[in-house]
Amino acid sequence: MASEKSGDAVVDMRSDTLTQPTEAMREAMVRAEVGDDVYGEDPTVNELERLAAERLGMEAALFVPSGTMGNLISVMAHCGRGDEMILGAEAHIFYYEQGGSAALGGVHPRTLPNRADGTLDLAQVEAAVREDNAHYPVSRLLALENTQNRCGGRVLTPEYMAAAADLAHAHGLRLHVDGARIWNAAVALGVPPARLLRGADSVSACLSKGLSAPVGSVVAGNREFVARARRLRKAVGGGMRQAGVIAAAGIVALNEMVDRLAEDHANAQRLARGLATLDGVSVDPAAVQTNLVYFHLDRPIAAALCATLAERGVLMSPTGADSIRAVTHRHVGSGDIAHVLTMFSDVLRAKAA
Numbered sequence: 001m002a003s004e005k006s007g008d009a010v011v012d013m014r015s016d017t018l019t020q021p022t023e024a025m026r027e028a029m030v031r032a033e034v035g036d037d038v039y040g041e042d043p044t045v046n047e048l049e050r051l052a053a054e055r056l057g058m059e060a061a062l063f064v065p066s067g068t069m070g071n072l073i074s075v076m077a078h079c080g081r082g083d084e085m086i087l088g089a090e091a092h093i094f095y096y097e098q099g100g101s102a103a104l105g106g107v108h109p110r111t112l113p114n115r116a117d118g119t120l121d122l123a124q125v126e127a128a129v130r131e132d133n134a135h136y137p138v139s140r141l142l143a144l145e146n147t148q149n150r151c152g153g154r155v156l157t158p159e160y161m162a163a164a165a166d167l168a169h170a171h172g173l174r175l176h177v178d179g180a181r182i183w184n185a186a187v188a189l190g191v192p193p194a195r196l197l198r199g200a201d202s203v204s205a206c207l208s209k210g211l212s213a214p215v216g217s218v219v220a221g222n223r224e225f226v227a228r229a230r231r232l233r234k235a236v237g238g239g240m241r242q243a244g245v246i247a248a249a250g251i252v253a254l255n256e257m258v259d260r261l262a263e264d265h266a267n268a269q270r271l272a273r274g275l276a277t278l279d280g281v282s283v284d285p286a287a288v289q290t291n292l293v294y295f296h297l298d299r300p301i302a303a304a305l306c307a308t309l310a311e312r313g314v315l316m317s318p319t320g321a322d323s324i325r326a327v328t329h330r331h332v333g334s335g336d337i338a339h340v341l342t343m344f345s346d347v348l349r350a351k352a353a
Helices: 023-031 043-056 067-078 122-128 158-170 182-189 223-235 244-256 261-276 302-311 334-352
Strands: 060-064 084-088 108-112 139-145 174-179 202-206 217-221 292-297 317-320 323-327
Touching: 023 244, 043 060, 043 202, 043 217, 043 244, 060 067, 060 223, 067 139, 067 174, 067 202, 067 217, 067 223, 108 122, 122 158, 139 158, 158 174, 174 182, 182 202, 182 261, 217 223, 261 292, 261 334, 302 317, 302 323, 302 334
Parallel strands: 084 108, 084 139, 139 174, 174 202
Antiparallel strands: 060 217, 202 217, 292 323, 317 323
16 A cells, blocks of 8 residues: 655656556566467466466356456457447446447347446336337346445445346346456455355456456356457457466455455545535535445536646546546555645645636
8 A cells, every 4th residue: 555645746646557567466467377379378367367267156257358348349349230238337447448339239229228326227227128029229238336436436336236247137138347456345344255246147357457467358157258258358359368467466466465455445535525525516425335436526627637647647637628537546545645635625726816
């Protein structure tokens, strides 16, 4: 965890993708035993996939270079061209992945509004499932995101996830979970990640955000699904050779970095509570469940405010004219939060003058 910053140091809260690998990861990468993963002969990749499948409660897993690729090949493994996927209008798959499922997979997105807590109304999901009609695409997949990024890193509970899986299966759909931060959700709820995935047919889980690995995600599901996903990984250019040098960091991430996510959540709470005391800032600390803090300003100055903060060594991301996102991670300690709040208060007062 980072220590208190000096006055000229940078506190970068744009994303948890900025985390650097730990010394243990670097050592494991140097010493990794490797082989050709496309042939299934890299022992370190194989061990990562075994461990990930076990932790996620799935039969098998596949190491992929990125979460976007993981989601793409998962959607394509479940759906044929012209089939339909039901997902939230705020979903990362819909919002931030360049429409890859449609452009590359030919899969039609059917979006529904996310509620404030990140969930979809399951009655609306049921109503969105297409009837058998030659005019319509065929509904094949329900995709959920846990935690839900654009809804503030909100956590979808085991009960909700199970109900969604039951509904999907009752209508002949599969359930894919974009679990880029499934580890954060599990830590926030105090449950194993597998508990959140009971009934899910697949999941894509990131290793390179809060878990600090330098690269990679894992896709998991049953063996038949993973076999299809492996072929699709090759088709989109994701087949890797001596990938054990990066998979080794993923093993360390799963073994050593999950439980410490609670520190990031506590620091996000500190930030939210501090921001809530500032005039001109609107944030509900009770809605901050994990490491993402979205907040609003009373004026459309988000971009200018972030630019001025950057000059003072505090980096955040404007998400709208009057909204900002800050993300805590292992390089942001409690002392950094105090520093950020001081800088933010000073800049906000200067903008109001």
